[in-house]
Amino acid sequence: MTAAVAAVDAVPLFAPVDIGIRAVSKAALYIVIASGLSLIFGLMGVLNFAHGSLTMIGAYLGGAIMVAAVSSGTSGIARFALFFVAVAAVFAVLTAFGAGVELALIRPIYDREPLFQILLTFGLVLVLDEAARIVVTLAGLQPQTTWQDAVGTAPAFFARRYEILGVNTRWALFAFEALVGLLLVVGVFLFLNRTRYGLYIRAGSEDPEMTQALGIDIRRAFTVVFGVGAGLAGMAGVLLMWDPRFGATVPLSVETLLIAFIVVIIGGLGSFKGTVVAGMLVGLVDALMSWLFINVVDFPGLPELVLFAVLVTVLIVRPTGLFGVEEVGGH
Amino acid sequence: MVALLVAYPLVYQFLVGLSVVLPGTGIPLGQLLNVFLPRVTTMVAVLYIGLFAMSFDFVSGYTGYLSFGHAMFYGIGAYFVVLAGSGKVPGLAAETPFLLLLLVGAVLAFIVALAVGAVSFRLTGVYFAMVTLGFAEVARVFIQNWDYVGSNPRDGASVAAGREGFAVGYPGLPDFLGGLPGVIADPRQVRLGRLTGDSFENVLGLGIDLEPAFVSYYAIGVVVLVCYLAMQRVIHSPFGRVMVAIRENEERAEAVGYDTFWYKLGAFGLSGFFAAVGGGLFAGYRRSVAPSNTFDLFVTADALLASIIGGFGTLAGPLYGHLFHETTAGVLSTESHGLARFLRDELPASVLSAGVGDFTLLRFVNVFVDGRADLYLGVVFILFVLFVPRGILGTLRARLGGTVAEKLPERLDRYRR
Numbered sequence: 001m002t003a004a005v006a007a008v009d010a011v012p013l014f015a016p017v018d019i020g021i022r023a024v025s026k027a028a029l030y031i032v033i034a035s036g037l038s039l040i041f042g043l044m045g046v047l048n049f050a051h052g053s054l055t056m057i058g059a060y061l062g063g064a065i066m067v068a069a070v071s072s073g074t075s076g077i078a079r080f081a082l083f084f085v086a087v088a089a090v091f092a093v094l095t096a097f098g099a100g101v102e103l104a105l106i107r108p109i110y111d112r113e114p115l116f117q118i119l120l121t122f123g124l125v126l127v128l129d130e131a132a133r134i135v136v137t138l139a140g141l142q143p144q145t146t147w148q149d150a151v152g153t154a155p156a157f158f159a160r161r162y163e164i165l166g167v168n169t170r171w172a173l174f175a176f177e178a179l180v181g182l183l184l185v186v187g188v189f190l191f192l193n194r195t196r197y198g199l200y201i202r203a204g205s206e207d208p209e210m211t212q213a214l215g216i217d218i219r220r221a222f223t224v225v226f227g228v229g230a231g232l233a234g235m236a237g238v239l240l241m242w243d244p245r246f247g248a249t250v251p252l253s254v255e256t257l258l259i260a261f262i263v264v265i266i267g268g269l270g271s272f273k274g275t276v277v278a279g280m281l282v283g284l285v286d287a288l289m290s291w292l293f294i295n296v297v298d299f300p301g302l303p304e305l306v307l308f309a310v311l312v313t314v315l316i317v318r319p320t321g322l323f324g325v326e327e328v329g330g331h
Numbered sequence: 332m333v334a335l336l337v338a339y340p341l342v343y344q345f346l347v348g349l350s351v352v353l354p355g356t357g358i359p360l361g362q363l364l365n366v367f368l369p370r371v372t373t374m375v376a377v378l379y380i381g382l383f384a385m386s387f388d389f390v391s392g393y394t395g396y397l398s399f400g401h402a403m404f405y406g407i408g409a410y411f412v413v414l415a416g417s418g419k420v421p422g423l424a425a426e427t428p429f430l431l432l433l434l435v436g437a438v439l440a441f442i443v444a445l446a447v448g449a450v451s452f453r454l455t456g457v458y459f460a461m462v463t464l465g466f467a468e469v470a471r472v473f474i475q476n477w478d479y480v481g482s483n484p485r486d487g488a489s490v491a492a493g494r495e496g497f498a499v500g501y502p503g504l505p506d507f508l509g510g511l512p513g514v515i516a517d518p519r520q521v522r523l524g525r526l527t528g529d530s531f532e533n534v535l536g537l538g539i540d541l542e543p544a545f546v547s548y549y550a551i552g553v554v555v556l557v558c559y560l561a562m563q564r565v566i567h568s569p570f571g572r573v574m575v576a577i578r579e580n581e582e583r584a585e586a587v588g589y590d591t592f593w594y595k596l597g598a599f600g601l602s603g604f605f606a607a608v609g610g611g612l613f614a615g616y617r618r619s620v621a622p623s624n625t626f627d628l629f630v631t632a633d634a635l636l637a638s639i640i641g642g643f644g645t646l647a648g649p650l651y652g653h654l655f656h657e658t659t660a661g662v663l664s665t666e667s668h669g670l671a672r673f674l675r676d677e678l679p680a681s682v683l684s685a686g687v688g689d690f691t692l693l694r695f696v697n698v699f700v701d702g703r704a705d706l707y708l709g710v711v712f713i714l715f716v717l718f719v720p721r722g723i724l725g726t727l728r729a730r731l732g733g734t735v736a737e738k739l740p741e742r743l744d745r746y747r748r
Contacts, residue, residue, distance in 0.1 A: 045457075047457050047460075047461075105713065105717065108717060109716070109717065112720070113395075114456055114457060115395070115397055115456075116716055116720065118397065118457065118460065119635070119639060119712075119716050120713060120716045120717070122632065122635065122712075123709050123710075123712040123713035123716060124709070124713065125709075126632070126636075126705050126706075126708060126709030126712065127706060127709035127710055127713065129705070130703060130705040130706035130709060131706060134703070134706070254628060258468065261461060261464070262465075265458075265461050269457070269458075299476055300476050301472040301473065301475065301476035302476075304468075304472045305469060305472045305473060305476075308465050308466075308468045308469045308472065309469060311461075311462075311465045312450075312462060312465045312466060312469065315454060315458065315461070315462045315465070316450050316453070316462075319453060319454050319458060320458075
């Protein structure tokens with residue numbers, strides 16, 4: 001009996017802890033990636049296909065700021081401060097960009113079928129990804145290889161592994177990611193519940209016509225929300241840059257887009273609470289499946305496959321997602 | 332349209348061969364045209380991807396349900412042909428006739444489409460688009476990790492070496508055509524492929540030589556044409572009318588008494604069928620497949636681009652749309668005939684090195700022209716969505732007040748009098 005346990009290398013004993021910490025960090029990342037998409041769809045009913053491209057641009061931009069600002073002598077605390085400066089800068093730039101896109105491109109087609117908004121943002125993906133490729137080439141980087149210089153700008157204790165509860169992993173980094181995710185959830189929650197625009201969003205997603213009839217300029221709310229959503233997408237990109245599991249590449253745009261879709265749709269389009277819950281669920285499933293794949297099943301694509309299977313299953317069982325409402329968005 | 336497509340390879344050969352020198356530049360006209368005209372090998376891709384785009388338009392353009400995972404059916408057709416061609420499909424010999432493989436692959440895709448559709452059509456709008464994308468992603472992840480496909484499934488698979496090219500045509504037909512001496516070796520079996528295909532010399536004694544690419548072009552063209560006519564037949568049938576009714580107002584179609592679910596499902600299945608034929612032709616011509624050019628989201632994007640530019644809800648539109656796509660891609664390609672190469676070769680060194688500091692014209696060409704088709708196509712796509720929502724063919728039809736084939740002769744007639 002004891003021999004059998006030893007043969008499995010004692011991993012299963014600590015597996016729940018290992019899976020747990022990874023699940024928490026993944027969940028936080030997924031919520032951050034998906035929150036902007038969730039906000040935009042919640043109010044406007046526009047499924048922003050360019051969300052992932054904005055994340056990718058945010059990743060490169062934020063990473064570049066960090067690399068430019070951090071030298072080998074920079075202390076850990078200064079690196080922390082610079083990280084938040086980079087986040088703020090990227091958020092500002094992409095919010096402005098998103099608002100511009102809404103004004104110039106999306107506003108003219110609100111009165112058409114929702115199909116056209118999907119098509120338009122899909123066109124944006126092609127343009128933004130190719131533009132990113134051009135910039136990356138100009139900067140002397142290979143668009144296909146992962147750019148991971150920004151990982152080196154993280155404070156030293158993020159790169160280190162610690163042994164806690166018998167699990168030897170990057171505890172500090174994972175805890176930091178969970179913390180940022182928590183901050184973001186609280187921030188968005190406050191934005192939705194304590195600010196004027198949050199009120200508009202909640203009212204607008206209930207009944208846009210009535211909201212407008214009450215004298216609220218819902219068009220301006222659309223612009224602001226699209227901007228904030230784009231800013232959040234960019235922010236998510238910056239957060240990924242300290243995690244060695246990720247790195248900036250142009251195809252990162254599709255990877256993060258699909259993750260955001262899975263999370264937002266499982267949670268129910270238009271419900272931020274749903275997005276948070278679904279992010280946690282997806283993070284847990286991903287961590288569990290990744291562990292299974294390494295230790296039990298031999299199929300490299302397993303985590304991804306299961307995530308999409310979960311997506312399809314949820315849509316079949318509950319077409320509106322876990323917390324979705326029947327009709328969402330509108331103009 | 333058909334006449335144009337039939338004549339294209341010969342016209343192309345003639346034009347590119349022109350040695351008339353442009354006044355003032357010293358560049359032969361043929362060389363200049365070679366930069367802008369799509370090559371015949373490119374036109375082959377226009378045909379099979381055009382068929383795929385038409386099948387996408389068949390369901391999305393006519394019923395209004397955006398199928399974001401359509402690449403799955405294209406991929407099924409393509410992988411089926413390659414796997415069967417390598418003898419990896421149980422029950423099918425590696426030397427099964429190509430047309431039979433196409434048909435079986437298409438039926439397989441039809442069945443899968445029915446299964447996917449049965450689930451997906453419980454949803455509408457954005458949810459439908461997402462669930463189809465979800466299914467396609469499951470298929471993509473699966474195929475790129477399934478080691479039965481090849482030793483490195485992430486890179487795809489190819490037909491086992493030693494197998495001869497796939498042949499359009501069916502063995503065993505009466506050989507009343509094969510009797511023409513010295514014309515075509517065996518018209519019942521025309522092998523496809525740029526390198527493995529058949530070539531014919533001095534066709535019908537006219538002194539015309541057909542390279543393998545040209546022969547493949549015609550052989551694939553025949554299959555595509557048959558599929559196009561079949562889809563058109565469906566659209567102009569009562570079944571097709573119901574599809575349009577669903578697009579325009581589904582509640583009303585239902586109220587009139589049609590069980591729209593079955594119509595949508597039927598349209599989706601047929602669409603999957605023809606998408607798989609397109610994928611099979613692609614695999615038969617290229618003899619290798621990869622997840623990135625079959626099951627990928629960006630393959631669906633190609634169909635989407637073609638449909639929007641050519642005309643959403645016009646069956647022939649996507650073919651023109653994809654022709655535009657491939658032409659742009661050809662002009663901006665990095666291969667030997669693109670604009671970038673042309674400029675680099677023909678412009679004098681003094682012009683190329685001009686520019687602001689380090690950023691010379693040469694660098695500009697390398698960065699912004701060489702292989703950048705996606706950027707400009709994306710811009711064109713957005714402009715079309717914003718300003719020409721009906722696409723080229725749809726707008727043209729609206730202007731003419733009917734289909735081009737109907738109205739053009741009328742118009743011409745008016746000018747003749």
